Amino acid sequence: MTVELRHHRDLTPETRQDLLEVYADVRAPLLHLPNYRVDAFAERLDRHATEPGFELVLGYDGQTPTGYAYGNTIEASDRYWKRMTEPLPDGLTDTPVLVIKEIGVRTPWRGTGTARRIHDDLLAGRTEDRVTLMVNPLAGDGKVQAVYEAWGYQAFNAQQPSPDSPRLTAMIRRR
Template sequence: MTSPAALELRHVRNVEEVRQEIVDVHAEVRHRDFGLTGPFYTVERFNERLTGHSSALGWEAVVAYDQGEAVGFAYGVPLGTKSRWWTAMTTQMPEGFAEETGSRTFALNEIVVRKTWRGTGAAHRIHEELLSGRPEERITLLVNPAAGDGKVQAVYERWGYEKIGEQQPFPDSPVFASMMRTLR
């Protein structure tokens, strides 16, 4: 294993170039490492969400490689003017908060790193690489507050995110903490 600084980081805008790598890493981490089960967490459902996310205008991913092997990824998309992102909020938001322009908010849909790379700084490096050069004002993400017994949410807080409420985007998904960080 090389240091996180030595990882090869690749920006991708065509999901088909990396779909299988993303699906494989996601399945390994979510199922084997975290033991997440149920219909929402199946590989098929994740692949469907990946297809939906990657079909949106402006989708981008960063995949990290160590000697040619994918060790993690992050991807997201700018929220368009007709985005449904905020409709699943269970928390009342201030007036105008959910108004999107297509360049106001970047939604981080997924960030996943293989077990041997967790705690090394690799996830933060992938995250910051994805955000480097983004023109949006802010970034939002959803995190299962139970993930890692709250440790995952705590990582995002250390990275500058604040919890702004909760949302449940799918009937069979967990209730996620909705988090926000200023980019500009």
């Protein structure tokens, strides 16, 4: 499987549709939960696409979208930091940080290194020193968090982004 990676800083209707298609497939087992519904994700996506430093990497195998990762730059005043459950370590928010808002890969491409390629490609052109993301510690019976740990992320806090969301582990690493 050869996956071509495409970068997007603007969310065109075609790109948005491809991303929603992959999201619906990746999150299919969770779509019955309010926070995971496609329309709820689409609302978040539309908001995220207008935030500073937005960037999306979509993978394609031929014409088939296979996976994605996207994020944006956050500063000290961003609500991302304000929703943490524990006080932040001194200096953590002194410089801009890339927050990965979503990452997902369709089942046929899992275990092929596609997720890591998409992730690394998203980080490659960034100027932020650090990158953070959230993970449901129960996802894949803890396997998803273990993958992020293998990629160099360390848990440092937690948050529950919305009342319908599970409690998530906040992880961070140097870019």
